[in-house]
Amino acid sequence: MRLVGLTGGIASGKSTVSGLFKSAGVPVVDADIVARNVVQKGTGGWKKIVKTFGNDILLENGEIDRALLGQIVFSDPAKRKLLNRLLAPHISFGIFWEILKLWVKGCTVISVDIPLLFETKMDRWTNPVVVVWVDPKTQIERLMLRDGCSEEQAQNRISSQLALDWKKSEADIVINNSGLLEDTKEQFREVLKQVSAPLTWKERMRSRDGFLSIVMCTAAGVLLARKNLV
Ligand SMILES: CC(C)(COP(=O)(O)OP(=O)(O)OC[C@H]1O[C@@H](n2cnc3c(N)ncnc32)[C@H](O)[C@@H]1O)[C@@H](O)C(=O)NCCC(=O)NCCS
Ligand SMILES: Nc1ncnc2c1ncn2[C@@H]1O[C@H](COP(=O)(O)OP(=O)(O)OP(=O)(O)O)[C@@H](O)[C@H]1O
Incomplete structure (x- = not known):
């Protein structure tokens, strides 16, 4: 199983990108929804x-x-x-x-959209980490527009997270969402190719079918060994 970490800053466009993942058939676990539930x-x-x-x-x-x-x-x-x-x-x-x-x-590629992926150190469990980046001016404008909040409130929310530029420096893949949605979709097509590449050996072992194969092979090995001992 491949766990794709999807993160960024507040209003940088994570939900927009997770929508693209869903449209492409990649299931998404949304930490904001979990946090609400x-x-x-x-x-x-x-x-x-x-x-x-x-x-x-x-x-x-x-x-x-x-x-x-x-x-x-x-x-x-x-x-x-x-x-x-x-x-x-x-x-x-x-x-x-x-x-x-x-x-x-049996899903083999799962995207997990976690705003605080780095802050909570959950990036240890995901690979690759995709950071949705946006320039600071656009970020604050989009946040104020979406949430109808003041510049001060928007700035407070932004400051409550690790700096987006730092997250960008830690990313395996960066999507620059500062431009038009079409630009983001264009970048996403490349990202999708990368995350849909054949699973590594380790990732296959971590998937349901790989895990079941190991269990069955181990059980068969134990049975054979016991038969030979008798
Ligand atoms: C404070 C709460 C009630 C505000 O609710 P609200 O509906 O206004 O915002 P919503 O939950 O949709 O979050 C919007 C965005 O705020 C940011 N955010 C949320 N919680 C936090 C936090 N604790 N620290 C920093 N940023 C946060 C995220 O980027 C998130 O995408 C809510 O965000 C909350 O319960 N937060 C704590 C849970 C948490 O850590 N959630 C993030 C999931 S990893
Ligand atoms: N490329 C874009 N062009 C114009 N508007 C955009 C673009 N991408 C996202 N937006 C808008 O910016 C706002 C923030 O985007 P989105 O909700 O996807 O961010 P988010 O990172 O999921 O936010 P949060 O951290 O609060 O969950 C939304 O209103 C969205 O419609």
């Missing part, structure tokens, strides 16, 4: 947030007020780190679970 009303993540941030963090229907929680954590690094610590085990498990489900189905 693990804080739904009544879950372990939800309970931890309510215990830490109080009932004021809830909407009338009992769900987390994401806008309010966002305002709090993106303007206070200590609270953001606390939230990260509370949710990290739930998010990691959720991502692992989604990957496992795709592995059981």
Whole structure:
């Protein structure tokens, strides 16, 4: 199995690129969706947030007020780190679970879209790492436009992540999403060729069918050895 790490900065275009992966038939595990699911009303993540941030963090229907929680954590690094610590085990498990489900189905190439891939050191488990890069001016403009936030709020969110230029320097593959969507699609075609290249020997062993072959060969070997001993 090949786990393609897809990351970048906030509003750099990860979801746009993960949409291209999906259209090309490559399944995507989206960490933002996992992070949303693990804080739904009544879950372990939800309970931890309510215990830490109080009932004021809830909407009338009992769900987390994401806008309010966002305002709090993106303007206070200590609270953001606390939230990260509370949710990290739930998010990691959720991502692992989604990957496992795709592995059981026999998927051999899976893209995992994780905004904080480097921050959480999950890049250790993915290869190649694709970084969606965008120039700083375009990033802030797109973020303000999409989320309807002020420049200060947008800057706070950007500053809460590792620098996008540093992520770019650590990438195996960079997609420059500063231009038109057509330019991004053009670059993506090359990326797709790279990530769809034949699996290495190790990747084949990690895929469901490779794993089952090892199990069956080992079982056959043990049975033969026992037969010879008798
Ligand atoms: C603070 C919350 C409630 C704000 O919710 P909101 O709906 O406004 O934003 P959303 O979840 O869609 O995230 C949008 C983007 O913000 C960035 N972001 C989210 N959480 C963080 C964080 N803890 N640190 C830095 N950037 C973050 C990511 O680039 C993400 O793609 C929410 O982001 C959250 O629960 N974050 C903590 C969980 C987390 O770490 N998520 C990232 C998955 S790896
Ligand atoms: N090449 C492009 N040209 C114009 N707009 C774009 C382009 N790529 C993305 N956008 C827009 O920029 C915004 C951010 O893109 P997207 O949501 O894909 O980023 P993201 O990295 O997934 O964000 P987040 O970190 O918040 O999840 C969206 O409104 C999207 O429609």
